[in-house]
Amino acid sequence: MSDISKRSIDRLSLYLHYLRDKKEQGIKDISSVTIAGDMNINAVTVKKDLARIAGQSGKPRIGFDIETLIHDIQTALGYNKLDNVVLVGVGQLGHVLLSYNGFAGYGLNIVAGFDTDQSKVGTVVCGKPIFHIDRLADVVSKYDVRMGIITVPKEHAQAAADCMIAAGIQGLWNFAPTHINIPENVMIKNEDLASSLAILSNELRKK
Amino acid sequence: MSDISKRSIDRLSLYLHYLRDKKEQGIKDISSVTIAGDMNINAVTVKKDLARIAGQSGKPRIGFDIETLIHDIQTALGYNKLDNVVLVGVGQLGHVLLSYNGFAGYGLNIVAGFDTDQSKVGTVVCGKPIFHIDRLADVVSKYDVRMGIITVPKEHAQAAADCMIAAGIQGLWNFAPTHINIPENVMIKNEDLASSLAILSNELRKK
DNA sequence: AATATATCGATAAAAAGATACCGATAACTA
DNA sequence: TAGTTATCGGTATCTTTTTATCGATATATT
Numbered sequence: 011m012s013d014i015s016k017r018s019i020d021r022l023s024l025y026l027h028y029l030r031d032k033k034e035q036g037i038k039d040i041s042s043v044t045i046a047g048d049m050n051i052n053a054v055t056v057k058k059d060l061a062r063i064a065g066q067s068g069k070p071r072i073g074f075d076i077e078t079l080i081h082d083i084q085t086a087l088g089y090n091k092l093d094n095v096v097l098v099g100v101g102q103l104g105h106v107l108l109s110y111n112g113f114a115g116y117g118l119n120i121v122a123g124f125d126t127d128q129s130k131v132g133t134v135v136c137g138k139p140i141f142h143i144d145r146l147a148d149v150v151s152k153y154d155v156r157m158g159i160i161t162v163p164k165e166h167a168q169a170a171a172d173c174m175i176a177a178g179i180q181g182l183w184n185f186a187p188t189h190i191n192i193p194e195n196v197m198i199k200n201e202d203l204a205s206s207l208a209i210l211s212n213e214l215r216k217k
Numbered sequence: 218m219s220d221i222s223k224r225s226i227d228r229l230s231l232y233l234h235y236l237r238d239k240k241e242q243g244i245k246d247i248s249s250v251t252i253a254g255d256m257n258i259n260a261v262t263v264k265k266d267l268a269r270i271a272g273q274s275g276k277p278r279i280g281f282d283i284e285t286l287i288h289d290i291q292t293a294l295g296y297n298k299l300d301n302v303v304l305v306g307v308g309q310l311g312h313v314l315l316s317y318n319g320f321a322g323y324g325l326n327i328v329a330g331f332d333t334d335q336s337k338v339g340t341v342v343c344g345k346p347i348f349h350i351d352r353l354a355d356v357v358s359k360y361d362v363r364m365g366i367i368t369v370p371k372e373h374a375q376a377a378a379d380c381m382i383a384a385g386i387q388g389l390w391n392f393a394p395t396h397i398n399i400p401e402n403v404m405i406k407n408e409d410l411a412s413s414l415a416i417l418s419n420e421l422r423k424k
Numbered sequence: 425a426a427t428a429t430a431t432c433g434a435t436a437a438a439a440a441g442a443t444a445c446c447g448a449t450a451a452c453t454a
Numbered sequence: 455t456a457g458t459t460a461t462c463g464g465t466a467t468c469t470t471t472t473t474a475t476c477g478a479t480a481t482a483t484t
Contacts, residue, residue, distance in 0.1 A: 015471070016416050023412030028396040041431060049396070054473055061433065070431040071481045087415040088422070102316065106309055112394065116411040117418070156421060181421045183414065187319065189235040189256070199417040201410070204323040205230030207390065208294040209223050210406040211324070214363060214388045215295070222441070248461060261443055268463065277461040278451045428483075439472070445465085453458075 018059050019087065024049060025059070026083045033076050041073030062086075089117040094153040096179075098170045099162030100125040100140050103185060107159060109136040121153045143170075147177040157181040164188035171198075221293065225266050231256060232266070233290045240283050248280030269293075296324040301360040303386075305377045306369030307332040307347050310392055314366060316343040328360045350377075354384040364388040371395035378405075 014022070025045060032040060042060055046053035060074065061067075063086035068074045084090050092114075097104055100123045107113075108123055123140045125131060131142045141149065149155065158174040160167055160182060167186035174182065175196055182198040184190055192198050221229070232252060239247060249267055253260035267281065268274075270293035275281045291297050299321075304311055307330045314320075315330055330347045332338060338349045348356065356362065365381040367374055367389060374393035381389065382403055389405040391397055399405050 014419060017471075019416050019419060020409070020412050023409050023415060024396060024407065027394060027409075031396060043431075048398070050401075052473060054475095055471085057431095057433070058472085068432055069481080070479050071429075073431070087412075088418045089411075089415070093418065102313055106313055109309065112411075116414060118414060157417065181417050183417055187234060189231060189238055191255070194257075197417060197420045199413055199420075200231065201413055202227070202230050203408070204296075204319075205227050205294075206406055206408055207323060207325060208230060208296070209226050210364065210388050210390055210404060211295045211300065212221060212226060213404045213406075224441075250461075259443060261445095262441090264462075265442085275462055276451080277449055278459075280461070426484085428481105430479105430481085432479080433477095435476085437472105437474070440470080442467105442469070444467070447464090449460105449462080451458105451460085454456090
């Protein structure tokens with residue numbers, strides 16, 4: 011159940027957006043071929059992706075029940091359970107993420123922000139308290155936090171990561187544009203806007 | 218030269234961060250095996266990635282000259298030429314991207330922001346003028362813009378994309394969490410934070 | 425009720441990507 | 455100067471992912 015490829019996860023996420031749109035339009039059922047056509051993805055790929063995660067099996071001449079399918083994808087992507095996470099680095103980007111109310115829809119609950127700047131400590135951003143980094147371990151154990159978001163300047167990214175790992179965090183979501191060393195048992199996902207951009211730019215140049 | 222795989226581009230971007238760190242530490246040369254070891258990537262993969270884009274060939278027992286390698290990666294990723302882009306949707310996230318000075322280092326120059334909100338039109342964010350969306354086509358043709366960033370609320374994402382495509386933009390970088398329909402000849406890169414998160418969360422669950 | 429058709433899901437083939445192996449080469453060492 | 459060693463780069467293999475093909479099935483149509 012857990013061995014979904016990264017590309018498949020990426021696509022599932024796209025299907026989800028697409029299906030929610032369709033549902034809002036009042037459409038009840040949809041076929042994999044229709045999805046594939048609208049999204050410019052090979053139909054068999056779509057079928058494979060859906061077959062792996064769908065509880066229902068699609069009906070010939072009808073397709074899949076959209077509502078059930080949305081639920082299945084959400085479950086597969088982990089959006090239906092709630093994970094507590096913390097955020098370290100309450101700068102501009104940190105603010106944006108703290109303020110983004112949509113995360114709950116993705117099974118993510120930011121319990122608190124952390125910083126070393128005393129002028130930020132004690133404030134509240136969008137209902138989330140900002141603590142000094144010293145209190146990280148407390149919060150992590152209290153709220154059973156497994157994931158942490160890094161939005162500090164790149165000079166402090168390694169130190170922030172070390173703090174979080176010491177506090178018991180197992181998964182890092184890194185927005186700082188730098189390489190971070192982590193032990194084997196910790197996962198990291200680098201959110202590198204520049205590389206996304208490079209991919210787009212590269213595709214564009216091919217034309 | 219242009220047919221670098223997406224995964225390779227992703228990795229090249231990581232190498233770049235890593236190599237810049239090493240350069241700052243005063244290190245002159247580095248071997249692919251060292252890079253691979255530090256980054257937990259297979260050594261052959263690193264060699265292949267570098268071989269494809271490096272102008273120099275690495276020297277036995279020394280490795281690659283870091284400075285040259287950095288330059289080669291930047292060239293391969295398109296960071297050494299400057300592309301003009303526009304941004305549509307001057308909300309919170311739009312502000313962050315407009316304010317981010319690091320883009321220049323990635324060959325990206327945001328020439329202007331666009332919005333429909335009259336209270337925003339005419340203002341300047343971080344040196345970049347905000348225009349009404351009606352003026353998009355003018356700016357695109359004047360500055361030879363090929364790429365556009367979408368940071369509008371998801372309800373308006375399709376309309377924004379249509380505007381940009383009509384204005385002649387060929388590549389879209391979409392931050393709105395929704396599916397966008399585009400013609401065949403236009404490229405789109407969906408920047409889906411939720412799916413990144415799902416990938417991390419999924420890896421975490423495997424353990 | 426019988427037939428036609430759209431769709432699914434499974435199996436097979438093809439393509440892409442990652443990994444292993446090995447000879448060649450240039451720097452280090454004695 | 456000669457031998458040793460670390461590293462590169464190319465070829466071959468293996469794995470993963472995508473795409474193609476085909477029979478089965480449920481729905482719609484006549």
